[in-house]
Amino acid sequence: MKKALLLLLFVLYAGSVFAAGDKNSIQVKGSDTMVNLAQAWAEKFMEENPGDLVAVTGGGSGTGLSSLISGTCDIAMSSRNIKPKEIDLAKQKGINPFEIKVGMDGLAVVVNPQNPVSKLTIQQLADIFTGKVTNWKEVGGKDLKIVVLSREVNSGTHVYFKEHVLRKGDVNGKEEFSPSALMLSSSQAIADEVAGNPSAIGYYGMGYISAKQKAIQVARDDKSEYIEPKTDNVINGKYPISRPLFVYCNGEPKGLVKKFIDFDLSKEGQGIVLKTDFVPIK
């Protein structure tokens, strides 16, 4: 569904390349986590600067960065750091990725509201997502098989969750998502499946939490406090699964790209960050 939408956007975009050669329009592409945020920025920005055009597309952090490398977008949104491999590749193509941190995000682990489990430690989460624990009763729930939901590998959220929850930040870790984890192509798809399935567990950026899902309180280990994924808890660093959000552009930002990024970092832009359930950095 989303892929098709992307295709449609791609076609529209391909058309617009030929139509508008001059640079009063920029393409922003990448992280699905950040797409709502960037869309909100773009709408406000275009309202204040009539004549400037900012087009926002999702697809995943990897998709955004590879578009930046191949020169098909001006700004890549990414919910993870760029990989050394990607930097090498960009250098080969004469592109110099420039990183700007624009906000923070807490990763929420969600279950169906009918699920009695509401607190888990990082270790328990790792066991569930690697497939060591397969029944909810092992972590204090009903006798139900756990349905593990994950994002596809093109998602920055997938990579972050693997590195910081499954492998607990250990760069040499070997833990992988359980092969029986369902790979869904968007955060919304995970939200929908969790809303309708009492045995499902999934993860996504805090912004996607609604009344149809229950966010799990997470603790670093069994001696620590269980913390709810809330903006305050991410700002003060109590919530254990939070990550920076970046935008990348080619070299030091200039022209419209700079104008847009400056807007993102302005008081107004950071207000939008807060409004879309992310955490401002300023």
Place this chain on the structure above:
Amino acid sequence: MRKIKEFIIQKLILICGLASIFFVILIFLFLLKEGLALFKIVTPLDFLLGRSWYPISEPPKLGILPLILGSLLVTIGAAIISIPIGVGCAIYIAEIAPLKIKEVLKAGIELLAAIPSVVLGFIGMVTLVPLVKNIFHLPTGLTALSGSIMLAFMAMPTIVSIAEDALYSVPKNYKEGALALGATHWQTIWRVMLPAASSGILAAVMLGIGRVIGETMAVMMITGNSAVIPQSILQPVRTLTATIAAEMGEAVVGSEHYFALFAIGIVLFVISFAINVTADLFLHRRQ
């Protein structure tokens, strides 16, 4: 003047004819060039029979056995559902239906073929997936079975229209002869018409299956995409096509992952080529 015109038109048509072959060859060469590069890193046996698919880990694990089995399971499921219904429908249209119903049915089936697969996938996701989950009391409805059912809808138009063609082109005197010898209508269909049209019907089935195995969008949306070796049709599976579609955006050009996706493309190409050749053989035997 007329001769020159004739000559130009002939050559133009010749170029059009050759162009399609030329493009197929180009595509195939590109696929080979990008896909075979993988086998410098992974042996073909490890690639085809490897049991884990973790393309972005360090080092990546690139075994596509779960994906091949996933594709096969979904395809077999779809074949089991669509062949009896499709052939039955073709028999009804060709032999039994009165003219008016026949027109309506044929139009309906053409309409079914016209529904984009994303739309079918979306409908399946909202209606079929919860249904499958509730009927079989499964932890999730995103299963191979859901995929099979949706794909059966996609194979049906191909199967019905080609099988109906095959039945229609059985010489009239076969049927008249059978009826004159006192056979009932059903006996005529079962013992005379079906055997006479068998190669065409087989071709229809093969082409239908070919459509199913190459289908991407709908399966990606409703089969759950977990790369595990399936034990039953009520489990989530990940197919070859969905893997390419879901991961192509992430694959860094020139990485093992990128080559592996092209190698999957070769595997798919070989499978659908084999299916098409088989269908072609059946079609030629008929003539």
